[in-house]
Amino acid sequence: MDGSRNHVIRTLETVKRWGRLNSPWALHFNTGSCNGCDIEILATLTPRYDVERFGIKLQGSPRHADVLLCTGPVTRQAHDRLLRIYAQMHEPKYVVAIGSCALSGGVFADCYNTLGGIDQVIPVDAYIPGCPPRPEAIIDGIVKLLSSLQPVELQMEKETV
Amino acid sequence: MMGTILPVLASLLLFPGGLTVFLTGMAYEWMNRKLLARFQTRVGPRWFQPLADVIKLLAKEEVVPEDVHPGLFTALPVVALAGCLTAALYVPLWGVGPLYNFPGDLIVTLFLLSLLTLCLGIAGANTFDRFSLVGATRAFTQLFSYEAPFLLALLGPAFVAGSWQIDEIMASGAARWVILTQPIGFIVAVIGLIGKLELPPFDAPEAETEIVAGSLTEYSGRGLALFHMGKIIELVLGITLIAALYLGGLYSPLDFLIKTIALLIVIVILEALFARLRIDQSVGLWWRYGTLLVLLQWLGTIFWKGVAI
Numbered sequence: 001m002d003g004s005r006n007h008v009i010r011t012l013e014t015v016k017r018w019g020r021l022n023s024p025w026a027l028h029f030n031t032g033s034c035n036g037c038d039i040e041i042l043a044t045l046t047p048r049y050d051v052e053r054f055g056i057k058l059q060g061s062p063r064h065a066d067v068l069l070c071t072g073p074v075t076r077q078a079h080d081r082l083l084r085i086y087a088q089m090h091e092p093k094y095v096v097a098i099g100s101c102a103l104s105g106g107v108f109a110d111c112y113n114t115l116g117g118i119d120q121v122i123p124v125d126a127y128i129p130g131c132p133p134r135p136e137a138i139i140d141g142i143v144k145l146l147s148s149l150q151p152v153e154l155q156m157e158k159e160t161v
Numbered sequence: 162m163m164g165t166i167l168p169v170l171a172s173l174l175l176f177p178g179g180l181t182v183f184l185t186g187m188a189y190e191w192m193n194r195k196l197l198a199r200f201q202t203r204v205g206p207r208w209f210q211p212l213a214d215v216i217k218l219l220a221k222e223e224v225v226p227e228d229v230h231p232g233l234f235t236a237l238p239v240v241a242l243a244g245c246l247t248a249a250l251y252v253p254l255w256g257v258g259p260l261y262n263f264p265g266d267l268i269v270t271l272f273l274l275s276l277l278t279l280c281l282g283i284a285g286a287n288t289f290d291r292f293s294l295v296g297a298t299r300a301f302t303q304l305f306s307y308e309a310p311f312l313l314a315l316l317g318p319a320f321v322a323g324s325w326q327i328d329e330i331m332a333s334g335a336a337r338w339v340i341l342t343q344p345i346g347f348i349v350a351v352i353g354l355i356g357k358l359e360l361p362p363f364d365a366p367e368a369e370t371e372i373v374a375g376s377l378t379e380y381s382g383r384g385l386a387l388f389h390m391g392k393i394i395e396l397v398l399g400i401t402l403i404a405a406l407y408l409g410g411l412y413s414p415l416d417f418l419i420k421t422i423a424l425l426i427v428i429v430i431l432e433a434l435f436a437r438l439r440i441d442q443s444v445g446l447w448w449r450y451g452t453l454l455v456l457l458q459w460l461g462t463i464f465w466k467g468v469a470i
């Protein structure tokens with residue numbers, strides 16, 4: 001009896017993970033970037049790179065999004081807003097830091113009005129370096145993030161079962 | 162007793178209700194997105210994309226925001242989907258004649274399909290979020306503008322057939338394609354369907370570049386998934402209805418596939434060609450041109466009927 005229940009749970013988990021891997025909806029938030037990275041994100045969404053191939057869709061509402069794409073260093077003004085948007089997203093949620101500034105503060109490091117990289121404020125799952133990173137690098141980063149989810153969730157599954 | 166319940170259950174859960182409607186809806190949504198992508202010289206989504214989206218949404222955490230009526234918040238998506246699933250029973254899906262029929266089922270089906278938009282509007286008005294409120298206002302405005310011409314356009318074939326029952330209209334329309342005698346009605350019906358589905362160019366109620374996601378801004382997880390399912394089922398049912406009434410009826414699965422896919426391609430081409438209309442522009446379009454043209458069509462039909470008798 002118990003064995004068959006575990007089996008059902010495992011199958012359900014596999015199906016859920018498959019759904020999550022194949023349909024990451026993204027939300028784009030500029031925490032204080034110089035706009036270079038934002039332009040590259042927009043370029044990633046154009047027909048030339050066509051991220052709909054991977055099921056990635058840009059969403060307007062944090063409630064719908066699974067992946068938060070952050071660009072730029074966290075400025076003191078953006079800090080509260082970043083926290084609020086992160087809190088508005090529903091579990092499971094992932095954060096991708098795009099560009100050198102989002103990684104470490106970049107050229108804005110040690111400025112009086114910035115707090116450094118995104119990971120000073122919220123947990124980050126993937127880092128994409130570059131100033132700004134090319135669209136190929138952004139796509140690569142998101143795909144790597146998604147494929148790295150698999151073993152982690154498998155582990156979780158083992159723990160719960 | 163069992164003997165009568167089992168077939169009914171099967172018809173509700175497997176065919177033509179339930180599972181078949183879901184799968185058909187996903188297949189048509191995929192076709193819609195893929196065709197649109199090809200028109201924009203993109204590769205487009207993979208074939209299982211709609212399924213993955215729905216599974217992901219169903220598995221996501223659901224949060225009921227503050228300031229909403231929690232009962233209404235959870236009930237509305239269910240009501241919207243139930244309306245669409247009920248409508249599926251009266252429509253000749255896959256060319257198999259409608260399962261249930263009664264005199265006047267055309268009107269009931271049309272109103273069941275409107276239930277989705279109604280629920281969307283109430284869902285938007287239920288939350289305190291300003292984007293949802295604007296979305297709800299726009300959804301209702303659009304509802305009041307396209308509903309009259311759409312209804313009149315679909316009643317044209319019913320008027321000629323002298324019946325308000327879908328399979329009787331189909332039987333009388335089989336002899337001649339109604340699209341040839343009532344072309345204006347057909348055009349208005351197709352454009353009305355685009356308005357009903359809130360696809361571009363009539364996507365002002367959920368314009369993501371202006372008002373985030375319209376009335377669904379606060380929804381996520383299950384609620385969003387159910388609304389999404391309702392919408393793709395409405396796409397299939399609307400196309401089936403127009404094909405059945407205007408394109409000489411649907412009598413076999415092959416018939417169904419050819420006619421509905423042809424209609425879908427027309428809709429996607431319109432979707433790809435036009436940019437979004439402002440809400441006042443689409444209201445003007447419906448009332449100033451759509452309704453008047455359909456009324457003209459009606460006048461012509463009435464005269465023709467009078468002459469023929």
Ligand code: SF4
Nearest residue numbers: 033034036099100101
């Ligand atoms: S990484 Fe470069 S392009 Fe991106 S925000 Fe920083 S300075 Fe601008």
